[in-house]
Amino acid sequence: MMLAARFLRIGGAVFGLLIVAVYERLRGGTDNRSTLPDRLRATLERLGPTFIKVGQGLSLRRDLLPDRYIAALSKLQADARPFPQAAARHEIETGLGKPIHDLFSSFDETPLAAASIAQVHRAQMPDGREAIIKVRRPRIRSQIDRDMRALIGLLRLLCAMSSRIARFEPVRLAHEIWTNLRRETDFRLEARAVRRFADAFADWDTVHVPEVIDDLISETVLVQEFSSGRLLSDAALADSGPRYAANLVEIYLHQIFVLGFFHGDPHPGNLFFMDAGTICFHDFGLTGQLDHATRRRLALFVQAFVHQDADWMLDAAVELGLLRISGERQAIVHGLEELLTEYASLPMRQWSMADLFLRISRLGNKESVLLPHYLIVLMRALFLVEHALHTLDPAMNVLDTLIERGNAAIMALAEGPSHAALSRLRFEAGLAVYDLPGAAAAWLSEVRREGFHPALQIHLPQIERTEAGLERTGNRLALALVTLGLYIASSLLMQHSIGPRILGMPLLALVGYFLALWYTLRLSRAIARSGRL
Structure with a gap:
């Protein structure tokens, strides 16, 4: 019953947005004056925490949405009203299995911050260490599951009604966001990411990761040591900004090309700038994973861009999954050459790898708009890192610094076998x-x-798969011919009223139509499951 009510509410909100879209289209308004981006953001906020997180997930999709939608969705505030103190205490004690007074020497009932998924409290450990407690909102997991089921059901209905909507694969995108939301609400996964990151940078003086308290972790509760520092907007960073910027470049080059594991959400609230050039990383709910082969492809892409080679860039971009060639190869090469020419006319300090990724992704992918998830997270991280670098050191030549400091990390991938x-x-x-x-x-x-x-x-697996494919094709053709024959025969029986009748219609014709429809459905299901016509 609750699912049906939620479905109707979500459907009504989507229908309202569609009416606005149709009205603006009929009125002939320009995209720059459209109110849809802000209306979409407001609608997601009204629908509650799940849809705020959906909107934040969509804000990663620069390959899919126009810039105005990205700007609007990026303003979605995860801030929310704190949930009651009693509920927070209950969640902490249930998640950690002990009363709060046994776990902490002091506990601040007033949360430091409250968001759509969790809120954070400050506490003190029995040994005197200051700590923060991240506690998940009660029943938020079931609420997300309910909302996403309702949303996917609605999207399936819209896809059935409109092939234009279906082309964007919204159901697949919703499933991807749902999977990421479930991961984000399991704090055990975040704790593993924190430990992995901390171990990788244990010997680095420029990186600090708040320690996870090993005995105080569950799916719903995460306890870490308390840490502080200056935020990116702090004017006191001006004098030491270039030093922090250089350190941040080295840290991310190491994450991307050496570790193959990187912090995917380095927005200003997740970076603290401590003394002596040390950068503190918070919130590991969003991370990216790059296997060795992907890192090598990424290194090839960077090298192709540095050498301004459009053909090489195209091959590297296709291998990365950044774009697909759905038409003539030369047309995309021409687009890349125009892009490189445009970059060549800009001062080098204005070159942006994040912007380059985005613009190349928009050259192709005509058959599918969905990029691999690791590329989406990487693009987000690059945009945020470049923003931080320009804030810390406005004069920094990002690409030149990348080439200078990243050459060793990149070339290590091209050396002999590991x-x-x-x-x-x-x-x-x-x-x-x-x-x-x-x-x-x-x-x-x-x-x-x-x-x-x-x-x-001689064993040839490809030949065996080809034989199996030909056999399936033959079976489908035979079934299609039988189905066609049944439709024709039933129509003739219906026309000439041959045989016994039921409800005024020839029984044999009805049986023939039923069998033909049944075979049609089986054939359609088989084709749908294979994903190929």
């Missing part, structure tokens, strides 16, 4: 040497049994 790869080679070679005598003996035994005329066996 220690792990060499170890695997030695291990596999040892197994092969060990197994070779037995394999040779078995082969000689087979040769002897065959009278020294052994059969040569």
